[in-house]
Amino acid sequence: MSTVTETAPRTGAVPDRSGTAGHPLxxxxxxxxxxxxxxxxxxxxxxxxxxxxxxxxxxxxxxxxxxxxxxxxxxxxxxxxxxxxxxxxxxxxxxxxxxxxxxxxxxxxxxxxxxxxxxxxxxxxxxxxxxxxxxxxxxxxxxxxxxxxxxxxxxxxxxxxxxxxxxxxxxxxxxxxxxxxxxxxxxxxxxxxxxxxxxxxxxxxxxxxxxxxxxxxxxxxxxxxxxxxxxxxxxxxxxxxxxxxxxxxxxxxxxxxxxxxxxxxxxxxxxxxxxxxxxxxxxxxxxxAGILPPRLGRPSATEALTNPVGFAVRLHRGLFLGFCAGLLLLGAMYGSILGDVDDMLKDLDDVREALAKAGGTLVESFASTVMLVVAVVAALFVVMAALRPRSEETAGRVEPLLATGLSRSRWLGSHLVAALGGGTLVLALGALALGLTGAASAGDGGLVAELLGAGLAYAPALWVTGGFAVLLFGWAPRATALAWAVPAYGFVVGYLGKLLDLPGWLNDLSPFGHVPQLPASDMRWTPMVLLTLVAAALIACGVAGFRRRDLDAK
Incomplete structure (x- = not known):
């Protein structure tokens, strides 16, 4: 014989949500x-x-x-x-x-x-x-x-x-x-x-x-x-x-x-x-999944994809092309008004005084200020590319790679080559666009070489930015978002600081603040060498940290 026992309701039982479980919201x-x-x-x-x-x-x-x-x-x-x-x-x-x-x-x-x-x-x-x-x-x-x-x-x-x-x-x-x-x-x-x-x-x-x-x-x-x-x-x-x-x-x-x-x-x-x-x-x-079907790949990988650097470049290709297009447009837009700078700013006394701090003519001072904007945008690419290893790690795609004969240093170094090399190329393209359109607007062909050199002078600052991102990735991977503070701070104190008359020592805390403001000022090689050494030290320390810590495995 079987009996049915009645169970008393429990206090604090989970409420029945069957009425809302099927609701799309x-x-x-x-x-x-x-x-x-x-x-x-x-x-x-x-x-x-x-x-x-x-x-x-x-x-x-x-x-x-x-x-x-x-x-x-x-x-x-x-x-x-x-x-x-x-x-x-x-x-x-x-x-x-x-x-x-x-x-x-x-x-x-x-x-x-x-x-x-x-x-x-x-x-x-x-x-x-x-x-x-x-x-x-x-x-x-x-x-x-x-x-x-x-x-x-x-x-x-x-x-x-x-x-x-x-x-x-x-x-x-x-x-x-x-x-x-x-x-x-x-x-x-x-x-x-x-x-x-x-x-x-x-x-x-x-x-x-x-x-x-x-x-x-x-x-x-x-x-x-x-x-x-x-x-x-x-x-x-x-x-x-x-x-x-x-x-x-x-x-x-x-x-x-x-x-x-x-x-x-x-x-x-x-x-x-x-x-x-x-x-x-x-x-x-x-x-x-996505609505658009993924594009079919080659039957076999190209020789470049069998190399860590070639594979990293392929991963960063879309981001690189997007920033190239954006900086070409940005450089062309600013360069097209270089010839009208004198008329455009003749009644803006505060702006003229801020630009005069850089030295040189008004056109050169304006161009050097715009070059900082170009460099900061290029630094955004460097940060995004330098933090790609973190997204690869959290997605669980790094552990299978490192289970092969690929070392941690070589894998991370391949992404650094793509980040720092690609950032330098993006910077050069933006500076070249600014120089070509600026030369046409101002009627001065010499601006092409001058502004291209002014843009490349910011390359060590980009490398320091990337080095700081690698340092965070190696030793404090959960704090990698702090890498965005470097370009953001550089823009605020370098660009807006002139208009807001911020103290000069604030600009010294940014790697962009130590770059000679060409073509308005003279070239100084000492800060360039020091920035390069700082970037190398940050990268070496970040790589060492990555080699010592555990992976964020999935």
């Missing part, structure tokens, strides 16, 4: 809080950097709209040149030139780039990157809906963009900027928020297309670059071209001029459509 709140916890440093840094980047330009914007009517008319004539419009925004801002409208003209396009970068990297980090590292598969084994991961990633990006918009709207009216009305500031902040949502939606699509993090980021950033390029082409030529770009849409809201809100509506609609497309595409693929 189940677990979104927990993933959202977890993502915020992971980005508790990264996102505030992005938001504050973009905010400070705008506020640091308030003084410059005030100088661009002088009180004297004749000087203001001259400034309008200078800013209405094709090269300046391509770098800033539509000419309509100059119809009512005030310090506030000058700030909007100068900074809204660049702010869109920074906000777009933040949104793309955030969405990719919490979707495709987690899938590539197999974290998403583990998370989905719990009570997590199919769309929860993408929804939480978009929510994190949207939260950061909304926070940035609110901070900009609150800070500008109190910054002492003439013409900065409350309504204009709200529109200026809302424009940043909306463009950030657009590129978050773009990233939501690209993470579905490719099975690899770098490819997904690259496609989204290519859309960002194309949007800026179309905006520039339309502002110089046919205005209809600018309406193809979402950056062109938000710039035509004209904060502090017309305060038009309606151009933000198509941008917001594009963000919603892109996000919806991302959700639809996510249902057509498996976790870890």
């Amino acid at each position: 189940a677990g979104t709140g927990a993933l959202f809080r977890f993502a915020l916890r992971r980005d508790r440093v990264r996102l505030p840094a992005w938001v504050l950097a973009t905010l400070l980047f705008t506020l640091a330009s308030v003084n410059k914007a005030t100088q661009m709209a002088p009180d004297d009517p004749q000087k203001r008319a001259d400034m309008v004539k200078t800013l209405s040149g094709p090269a300046m419009l391509a770098m800033t925004g539509p000419e309509h801002y100059l119809s009512q030139l005030t310090p506030a409208s000058a700030l909007s003209l100068m900074m809204l396009g660049y702010g869109a780039i920074l906000t777009g970068l933040m949104s793309v990297l955030t969405v990719v980090r919490h979707t495709r990157a987690d899938e590539e590292s197999n974290i998403a598969e583990l998370v989905r084994s719990g009570v997590v809906g199919r769309h929860a991961t993408l929804t939480s990633a978009l929510a994190v990006a949207a939260s950061a963009n909304v926070l940035l918009g609110l901070l900009l709207a609150a800070a500008l009216p109190g910054a002492g900027l003439e013409g900065a009305t409350t309504g204009g500031a709200l529109l200026y902040g809302a424009a940043h928020t909306v463009i950030g949502l657009v590129f978050a939606g773009v990233a939501a699509v690209t993470v579905q297309l490719s099975a690899h993090t770098r490819a997904a980021s690259g496609m989204a950033l290519a859309v960002l670059g194309a949007s800026y390029g179309l905006r520039a082409a339309g502002d110089v030529g046919t205005e209809a071209v600018s309406w193809v770009s979402p950056i062109g849409w938000i710039q035509r809201s004209y904060p502090f001029v017309d305060d038009r809100w309606w151009p933000l509506l198509p941008a917001l609609a594009l963000a919603l459509v892109a996000a919806a497309a991302g959700y639809a595409l996510s249902t057509r693929r498996d976790v870890g």
Whole structure:
């Protein structure tokens, strides 16, 4: 005979979640809080950097709209040149030139780039990157809906963009900027928020297309670059071209001029459509896979791929080509205005004084300052490439390689060759583009060789940047994100420090601060040799640390 015994309910039993387990958004709140916890440093840094980047330009914007009517008319004539419009925004801002409208003209396009970068990297980090590292598969084994991961990633990006918009709207009216009305500031902040949502939606699509993090980021950033390029082409030529770009849409809201809100509506609609497309595409693929089929490789590897250096170069090829294209465009844009520097800066006394500290003519001083920007962008490539070994390690792809006859030093050294050698080539291409277009603009053929040499002078600073990244990888792999502080600090104290009149000793703490500012100043070989020795010491110490520690095995 069998009996059925009734078990008393347990206190604190796990509640029944069967009603939510099948919901496509189940677990979104927990993933959202977890993502915020992971980005508790990264996102505030992005938001504050973009905010400070705008506020640091308030003084410059005030100088661009002088009180004297004749000087203001001259400034309008200078800013209405094709090269300046391509770098800033539509000419309509100059119809009512005030310090506030000058700030909007100068900074809204660049702010869109920074906000777009933040949104793309955030969405990719919490979707495709987690899938590539197999974290998403583990998370989905719990009570997590199919769309929860993408929804939480978009929510994190949207939260950061909304926070940035609110901070900009609150800070500008109190910054002492003439013409900065409350309504204009709200529109200026809302424009940043909306463009950030657009590129978050773009990233939501690209993470579905490719099975690899770098490819997904690259496609989204290519859309960002194309949007800026179309905006520039339309502002110089046919205005209809600018309406193809979402950056062109938000710039035509004209904060502090017309305060038009309606151009933000198509941008917001594009963000919603892109996000919806991302959700639809996510249902057509498996976790870890992409919509686009992987390209078939060769039946057998080429001889270069059997060599560690050749294999590392192949891994970094896409990143290298992307930075080459970006620095060629950056160098060409800045070089095209070298011939107009005297007219462009004739009424900006503070800027002229800051440039005069570098020595040489105004054109040479301006070129040396731009060269620092080129070098910092090249340093970003060096950091990304130097940290690739860390991503290979955490993904579990290093252990099988090192199980063969390949030594740790040789494997890490192959990535260093790709990072430092590729960074030097990227730097040289940016300097060459600046020299060629600058020589054509200024009518001085000698600028080509001078600016190419000025760019290569920053190579030891790039090597120090890469050496610091290797040092962190070898001894403190969990702190490798600190490597980004070197180029960021170099840009702040080297570029913005001149305009903000920061103490000179702050610049001495950056490797970029010890590079001779050619062609405005004379060449000094001692700091070049010392920087090279420091880079060698950092690399040697980092390699030694990697040889001594355990792998982060999967």
